[in-house]
Amino acid sequence: MTFGARHITVDFGGVTALHDVSLDVPAGAVTAVVGGDGAGKSTLLRCLVGRIVAQHGEVERPPKRQVGYMSSSSGTWRDLSVDENVAFVAGVYGAKPRPDLLERAGLASVGHRLAGQLSGGMRQKLGFVLAMQHNPELVVLDEPSTGVDPVSRVELWRMIAGAAAGGTAVVMSTTYLDEAERASSLLVLDAGRAVLAGPPDEVVAHTPGRIVEVGKPGDPARAWRRGRVFHEWLPDESPAGTPDLEDAIIVEMLGG
């Protein structure tokens, strides 16, 4: 089963937040939506869960009871304890609370702690546990790892990947490319438009022109730093070498 959006356009009072964007979210895989702040990531995810209705285009999703959503603010109730958060959300869906998820998140031993007193990483993990309480077919995660430290981020990713391995269709947004690279497939948004889409390997393989590593770039507008050296894009040369995802996206944004 593949969910997703087909050619959707969203206008907020004359400002186009999304323009003709399509996204496939297949079951049993993690799909990443990548872009900077204001690129349209949240708007796209909110369309997927039905919180925003697109002016044009179609959205395919399972019935509402089968959709899990974690907003960019984690969607936890800070004045409730961890256990109360879980009981409340499970109750809303008429589902049995899932202690296995809390256990996996390493939160089983802090069930009595208020969500507001958890560290950022623990709170984001609780947000994910809440979004998965009713075992949804589609789970939508808006920047789940923003502000999360590397140790907690790996644990969070392990949970996210585990959900996909269990058959859930997972879509998540991020501003970081090292994270997007983990997904089976990604969509890069810029100013409400789709810039690139596909599995990370294929996106990189289709980078036009050649990228070279130089000490001093010939054209600074087509070069970017990589530590003390530069990567420079030579659009008219034939492809060679092994660009990475950052190279591929920068080239595209430079007009590749």
Place this chain on the structure above:
Amino acid sequence: MAEQSSRSEHEPGALAKADNLTKTFGSFTAVADASLDVRTGEIVGLLGANGAGKTTLLRMLLGLLRPTSGAVALFGTPPSRRERRRLGYVPQGLGLYTDLTVAENVRFSAEAFGVDDIALPDSLQAISGRLVGEIGLGRQRQLAFACALGHRPELLVLDEPTSGVDALARARLWDTIHDQAESGVGVLVTTHYMQEAQQCDRLVIMALGRVVATGTVADIVGDAKAVEVRTDDWAGAFTALDDAGLPVTLAGRRVRVAETSPDDVRRALAGIEASVDEVPATLEETMLAISRSA
């Protein structure tokens, strides 16, 4: 102008230096025997999980918190307000006034640091009359950089400097950071992201209040290895490895396992058809291994 001329007179070596710093809060040791220095023209990345002691170390380095023991020198002397004037700081929250325009923020910064004028890049000049709260985050970050650089600081302290921006804007911000380093400014960056860490000349990794590794990315990763699993059944492989309690991560359509031998991975796969190869570990995998063993 006295600040500027002092740049060339400055003794070579460390702009900021922390020697064997320890900070305890009651019975809790936030930082234990940590040393760190930032030299002229170098970019140092400070990494570690939340609670590793990064912020406490940074606050002691800037003279905002008194160490329980150990010594701190900022531009060769114990830190005070006078020394802090010689550094530029961009907090993660940027520290801009969102109800003021771009130009007003610049004027405020210039007056606070006692400089006549702060040069703005063209892209910001063009929108100087707009409220900061109404411009995009990429532009806000650019502005925070311009404000922090306006008084020509000798040391830059940046907290997650490119958080929330797109790939091209991130590349352009790093251009600015490298340009500063090449003109002799020392830069200290704290970050949670390996992509940023890889832009640094040298890394300092903290765990549980201690410095557990320092060096270039290549020094730190060394010859650490990870195992990469390629299979048509990634879900089955992931579940089997996860159930076996191995540190497994997803990498596109592949699965990676850190700190485990290929043989142990094959055993845990229990017959799932897959190619199992030893590959160089990533910085993230290495850092987590170091943090776990601390």
